[in-house]
Amino acid sequence: MVTAWWLRRSAQLLTAVVMATIGLVVVTPPAMACACGGMVQPPGNSTTVTGETALVTQGAGRETIVMSLSAKSDAARAGLLVPTPAPATPALADRDIFTDLADQTAPRSKERHHFFGPPLFFGDHGSSGSDNEARSSPAGVQVLGEVDLGPLKAVSIKANNAADLHSWLDSRGFVMSPQFEALVTPYLDKGWAFTAMTLTAEGKSLTGTLPPVSLEFASDTLVYPMRMSSGAKETQHVRTYVLADHRVERTDPTATQGQLHTAYADRVRTSLVTSPDLKRLSAGKAWLTEFTQTFDHPGEQVRSDFTFARAPHDTPVVHYAYRDEYFIPVDVAVLLVVSAAAIAGAIVLIRRRQRRS
Incomplete structure (x- = not known):
């Protein structure tokens, strides 16, 4: 038994x-692909954003998006366009912000107690563990501001139409395909602005992780520009962190497409916040929610930008890495049982012999 x-x-x-x-x-x-912006490059070059992590938060009529991009390119220079509802103020962000976010959402250690444990004298004792120059502009493009961020040069612009935006990019040596024009037109029709960032690598290719960039702009709603990824040909993997007063949920049509998961939701643990930028952005924001979504057919599945609203409940979503504690090794338990059975059997035999004698 x-x-x-x-x-x-x-x-x-x-x-x-x-x-x-x-x-x-x-x-x-x-690995994640570029979700919120569009890449353009000089003729004859190829540039692809191979990884992106984004943090979004909103308050007092202002929204902030922080992006960390990794690029694969044979060019030393490329352009990234990010649409926003209003002109954005770009800045370099603290590199530690996404390290802190990863620490916040990492599985938490938790003990589980068991009466019987792994063998003490037999079996494998190995341990295993589990577990980012200003120039003249065409008449239809308005340059709202320009800032030099070192490896990034960012210009905030508004354009009347895709043709004017095409001319503006062309005057800076970038090529925008007809498909790209179709992707930017919905934003232009709504009067959105663009932040055009020139990525430079000082004579080297852009392959690798670029410094994180922060974009702050006026917005009464929390939105993450995503529609342009409908032009992607490969599978898209998107991760977004949201800082808010409460747990949030996705409210856009694209939320019903692809594979959307709420990977994490819980109160911000201030003891794990070391990044000055994250301290500033999380001030007064009690909750952090993390979403992951995969689009196998982005042309069909990406139908809108991401929008967020307060979830109906603040139920946490937290994953645990369990540390098992055992009262007694199973082989010792077996030996004890066998020994007890042997002793009991010996006692029975002795008593039987005593009765016969």
């Missing part, structure tokens, strides 16, 4: 380990 129970328990433990391994494979976030 004891042996059967032990075999059944071992099978349950093995099944749990296999399922946990599958879970790790499923939830590990893959």
